[in-house]
Amino acid sequence: MNRNVIICRSILENPAITQRELAQALDVSLGTANNLVKECISEHLIALAGAGGAYELLPSGLELLKQYKVDGALIIAAGFGSRFVPLTFEIPKGLLEVFGERMIERQIRQLHEVGVQNITIVVGYLKEKFEYLIDKYDVKLLYNPEYSSKNTLTTIYRAREVLRGRNMYVLSSDNWMRHNMYHAYEGGAWYSSVFMEGETSEWCLDYNKKGRIGSVSVGGIDQWVMYGPSYFSKEFSEKFLPVLEAYYELPGTEQFYWENVYMDMLSGEAAKRLPNLKEAHDDIDMYINRRPEDEVYEFENLEELRKFDIKYQRHSDNEAMELVARVFKVPESEITEIRCLKSGMTNKSFLFKVKDRHYICRIPGPGTELLINRRQEKAVYDVVAGLGITEKIIYFDGDTGYKIAE
Template identity: 55%
Template sequence: MNKYAYLLREIFECNTITQRDLAEKLSLSLGSVNSLIREAIALNYLNKNEHGLNITSKGLDYLSKFKVERAVIMAAGFGSRFVPLTFETPKGLLEVFGVRMIERQIEQLHEVGVFDIVIVVGYLKEHFEYLIDKYDVKLVYNPDYSSKNNISSLHYAYQYINNTNVYILSSDNWMRENMYHRYEPFSWYSSVYMEGSTSEWVLDFNKKREITEINIGGNDTYVMYGPVYFSKDFSSVFMPILEKAFHTPGSDDWYWENVLMRELKEKNSLLPAMHINPQPANQVYEFENLEELRAFDDKYKEKSGNVALELIAKVFNVSENHINGLRTLKSGMTNKSFLFEIDNKSYICRIPGKGTDVLIDRKHEYDCYMAIKDLNITEKIIYFDKESGYKISKFYDGSRNANPNDSIEMARCMELLRTLHEKHICVDHEFNIAERIDYYTKLCEDTGGISFHDVNIVHKNMVLLLDLLNEIKSKTCLCHIDSVADNFIITSDNKIKLIDWEYAGMAEPIIDIAMCAIYSYYDKSQADKLLKSYLQRDPSIDECKKLYAYMALSGYLWALWTVYKANVGEEFGEYSLKMYRYAKDFFKEVMKLQ
């Protein structure tokens, strides 16, 4: 620790500070502080007059190398523990006592003279754009925000951190008192003392308050909690190490703190010390979930301003404070869903995804649920809005998704589909795959085009398959269409439910088997077995043609679907490539049977 820099920093911020207060801030005895002041005066860093101590120009020159040059605020993540609020608003833009958390930090930085601020964005990145005009910040985009942990945010902000005196902050922290400074004498990590057992990241440190080891979990100890500061000498050594770690296979789930933990365990002597910066209780807040935010700010108990929570409160005739146990579920490709509890009973709320209003007719979905309600094969619907697509349904505790690699479970799923099809239930709308292909093609063309270079050839092949299907057409019935294994729910009492009927309509039954096969990434052999399981006999040549044709057409359809979603800002990784490959490969399989 640089004793002169620390002393000069405190006097710079308040030249009327008492020696007793200095002793407390510097964790030194009063006698030691007196000696340190005398040394600083002798070195011409300070002078003394009747009003107190003043820093000389030489003292300011000495301080200059400790000047904070910048702050980098990490704001790329989703904030899954704050659903459904974060479906609409990034966590850092949530308000606490009427002020957005990230804005409070920016204003605290401005108060101490730190104006060069970089915000690393990812999820809902457009929501942060206004900060450029309001606070003259820079935005850096992290394209890996959904697939990698916060090591990626520091990677993409590398040029703003390396060889720089810089704060590393999280957009969702809330500090009661301003803990930032114009000058920082050493690198540090904010810490609070936690009594009892904790699963937080625990800090071991020596008498100089230098962090010597980091472990996950401990008892009655200091833990990492809140802001961080990298001095120039620290960042210039640490950031190249972090870059190497970022490009190391298997590091996708790493926090940047994992890299620091590893370097400390390996006792990297080249890495300058990082110090613990203990904070008093109730100074730093890292809200873990909505319940903690409710306990802190009463606004969130009754009127969060969130559409989904307001809807749930209205449907169940309760205040928002009665909605508990909020947590995200695995996001679907079409919608977002979260789990919640009221009176110890669990439910799921579905929120329609971006762009789904042009993809799905919610009135048709509602009609399907009504048509099959007496079969008792779907989830129990509590609320369904035919206009918006919001849906509330019962959550089956102890339930799980069907396993597409378990032949016995898939046989049961096929039995459910067969039962559905044999009921010959009718609705007033169809799922016409030819019409859907034309429609999705137009959506793609209107929003940026289709990037597959041979799409014209593949499209012509799909037209050939449609002509073939017209020649061997069979009767239609209500089909689920979205028969992915994840939509088959096995309950705790071993019953099977088929959920999410938003694409359902009148179609040929084999399309459901084809959809299930491509969603499960089945090859030809697996698809053949699935069809045989559904039919409970060997399929005919025409039935095989239908299966392969629908696998090809469905693959093409969903490839177009993902292209459109990407054009409007939602990426699904390699899914489009896999679906497009089904279009090509299973067109060939049909041709082999001609």
């Protein structure tokens, strides 16, 4: 990580910045920040602008920043979001609203605020739902045809030419950042991190005094973990993409995240898997970007989202949730332990709990009315009711095909 770039960037953004604020931006002690400022002054990157303590960015500093300019952003939005059913039966997770603003739109807006306009969104599930963003924000959409059977390794593989030779943010459409953490210039590749107290199953980071990540392990206690956005510098992608491309061809990597490849590069596992690939044996630099508490959010499920935005405790704007609440005469907040059931040929279904009992809600898939007469199906259930040969039906609509069973 080029710390001089961070100093020059910070002064460009705020000439009146204090050394204490620089220390915070650099994630170093005040003494270290003072020494780095002196170094930048001696190298004629910055200068004191006057008695008021403000700094001035010199032509050499501006020249330094040019090679570290952010070229754009890649937003991953291809997945289904099974832990957010039934909401994601109707809308992709990244298009869910938090405090009245869609999560992906918040990130696009934050990127635009710092001048990052070149944005590509990798889509898959319900890809047509993202098309309005083309006109609204002038983004590009890139379709990943393998979204339903493979993980984010494949997403990055499909978008590799968008990343190659560029400095790019790599974001998830379903992240929410309280403050704008993006910049026009970045000093090197990084991964956002938050501190998790106690036991965690997240991906934990080990790093040196300068913040360079040395290893990644899954699970730990009281750890800084991978959480939120990341940034791929040109230099990072030059080493990383050839290894990811080779991993894409390896059997057994279909469910890998792109982070699995990076983790294997750090541990030496990639060199073992790919003995003839030079890049798999090279050191690769990525730095921890430690973020303050309550700044970055990755909502794991609807329960977490309900705690954050109380709107989802009362009204989720989802047809299935509204139906369940109406049938059981409860507020949506009392519908808990929601889990996706694997979609069948004709239906989408989810499990849930109300008042200590578990139920299944079946949602007919599009076009199933051409295959199944739901009124006849309901009539059969009505005839055999009480014989104990079917599941216990709580609700069945012969027109829509919605069914709730214990």
